[in-house]
Amino acid sequence: MPTIAYNAFADYLSRTFAADWPAVTLVCGEEMLCKKAVEGMLDVLMPRGERTLGVEHFDGGEDTLGGVLSSMNTYALLSATKVVVLQDARLFYSAMAQQGLREKMVQAAQSGDMKKASRPFLNLMALAGLAFEDLATPALRSKVVDDVDGEPASWFSQLMEFCRENGLRIPVKRDDADLLKAAMEKGFPDGHRLVITTDFVDRRKVLFKAIGETGLVVDCTVPKGETRTDRSAQDAVMQAAMDDALAQAAKRMAVDARQRLLQWTGFDLRTLSGNLEKLISFVGDRKTIVDADVTTVLQRTRKDPIFEFTNAVADRDLPAILFFLKSLLDDGLHPLQLLAAVANQIRRLLLAKDFIVRDRGRSWSDRMTFPQFKAGPFTAVQADDGASAALTEAWESILDPPTERTKPKKVASSDLILAKNLKSPFPVFQTLKKTDHFSLEELTSAVIDLSETDKRMKSSGQDPRILLEAFLIGLCQKSGRQTEG
Numbered sequence: 001m002p003t004i005a006y007n008a009f010a011d012y013l014s015r016t017f018a019a020d021w022p023a024v025t026l027v028c029g030e031e032m033l034c035k036k037a038v039e040g041m042l043d044v045l046m047p048r049g050e051r052t053l054g055v056e057h058f059d060g061g062e063d064t065l066g067g068v069l070s071s072m073n074t075y076a077l078l079s080a081t082k083v084v085v086l087q088d089a090r091l092f093y094s095a096m097a098q099q100g101l102r103e104k105m106v107q108a109a110q111s112g113d114m115k116k117a118s119r120p121f122l123n124l125m126a127l128a129g130l131a132f133e134d135l136a137t138p139a140l141r142s143k144v145v146d147d148v149d150g151e152p153a154s155w156f157s158q159l160m161e162f163c164r165e166n167g168l169r170i171p172v173k174r175d176d177a178d179l180l181k182a183a184m185e186k187g188f189p190d191g192h193r194l195v196i197t198t199d200f201v202d203r204r205k206v207l208f209k210a211i212g213e214t215g216l217v218v219d220c221t222v223p224k225g226e227t228r229t230d231r232s233a234q235d236a237v238m239q240a241a242m243d244d245a246l247a248q249a250a251k252r253m254a255v256d257a258r259q260r261l262l263q264w265t266g267f268d269l270r271t272l273s274g275n276l277e278k279l280i281s282f283v284g285d286r287k288t289i290v291d292a293d294v295t296t297v298l299q300r301t302r303k304d305p306i307f308e309f310t311n312a313v314a315d316r317d318l319p320a321i322l323f324f325l326k327s328l329l330d331d332g333l334h335p336l337q338l339l340a341a342v343a344n345q346i347r348r349l350l351l352a353k354d355f356i357v358r359d360r361g362r363s364w365s366d367r368m369t370f371p372q373f374k375a376g377p378f379t380a381v382q383a384d385d386g387a388s389a390a391l392t393e394a395w396e397s398i399l400d401p402p403t404e405r406t407k408p409k410k411v412a413s414s415d416l417i418l419a420k421n422l423k424s425p426f427p428v429f430q431t432l433k434k435t436d437h438f439s440l441e442e443l444t445s446a447v448i449d450l451s452e453t454d455k456r457m458k459s460s461g462q463d464p465r466i467l468l469e470a471f472l473i474g475l476c477q478k479s480g481r482q483t484e485g
Helices: 006-014 031-045 048-054 065-072 097-110 114-128 132-136 156-165 177-186 206-214 228-248 255-265 269-283 291-297 306-315 318-330 335-359 370-375 377-399 425-437 440-459 464-480
Strands: 003-005 024-029 055-059 082-087 192-198 216-220
Touching: 003 006, 006 031, 006 216, 024 031, 024 206, 031 082, 031 192, 031 216, 031 269, 048 055, 055 065, 065 082, 065 177, 065 192, 097 114, 097 156, 114 156, 132 156, 177 206, 206 216, 228 255, 228 269, 255 269, 255 291, 269 291, 306 318, 306 335, 306 425, 318 335, 318 464, 335 377, 335 425, 335 440, 335 464, 370 377, 370 425, 377 425, 440 464
Parallel strands: 003 216, 024 192, 024 216, 055 082, 082 192
Antiparallel strands: none
16 A cells, blocks of 8 residues: 555545555654544544453553564454554664654753653664663763763753653664564454554665555654755644644634744644643633733743754844854753854855855856756856865875875765755755855954864863853954844
């Protein structure tokens, strides 16, 4: 059967009968969307009055697959139909899942939700083959969390303490995929269905392909990137979740209230759901939720990502820079981490400005639209990147020439390129646009100031937060060219 995207699943549910449902269904992706998909599925497969005896739930982090399969092959009491739900399965994990698990852990822990952070943390530990005692070694700990000046993030000790206090264990590292595949090939009793939920899948796995061929895959993934396309997809999911919750409560929400709620929440469906419940309860019998309700009831729950901060740096918007700086520092990020993010942004702006200066208007104009840029100048940027890479390789050959006994060294890919992802020209276009806030001399000077600030942070004993603020204020005030926030 084909894979069904979440936004098409409601239509599939409306035209599919329980008798036609496959024996195994995989629901993968965003937690709250998976939960809603399973609820809709159960409405088709099992009357609510029969679920106490007809539906059995298992935890992928605690229960064994053997127990799941035993339940699948055991007939339900007083019913010919049975649904077994295996939640948070790790059957489809691979090394590819580690980065995603790490991001989920950090996001939840930085927001103070150690319970939510503990599951990806423990799964990450299992994937990395680590025990709790291994985390005392910086080299091993780096597989789970980044250190700053030799110490893990401030929230990490709280997460460890939560796991200890609640007796949480690292799941046993095992691969039960072959066992489930063999059980699927053997078959299950008529009327018995297995529903599996998971946050990450490696689509190359044989088990995933087997379910796709004989069962059903419901894809609830939402892109987590920061491109315009990714943000559009995230916004569509959030808006749909808001529409659904408001419709169930027979409420409306003013446009400005919606915008503020989304801005304060960020892409976090669990938090959005909780915030909407608070707002619906707060307004009582009133039908419309307005902006004043949002500002009265809610605190800012969104954890401002670093890209908001670095975008403000590129815009030379001092009020926004200081706002996001405080937010990120309060979330536990170290000033050195933020200085590194600023350095990356300044370096990209310098590369872009250098290209513009050398281009002399032959291909680039700050008045052009994105379609115009993608149709022509983006090719010029790629060619310039190629020339820079060739020059770097030539320098490497001069500095360290190969001998007759040694093979020519493979030159590492350079960071000194603008178009790192040839399929995403929009970030390059935006960077070129933002260079209008700086002169080439100002960006060159900023690189020198960055180096001096980094040195002071690491050796002078001065407060690194004050040093970072001083650098950012100086960056915005040079030549009196600060933009308005």
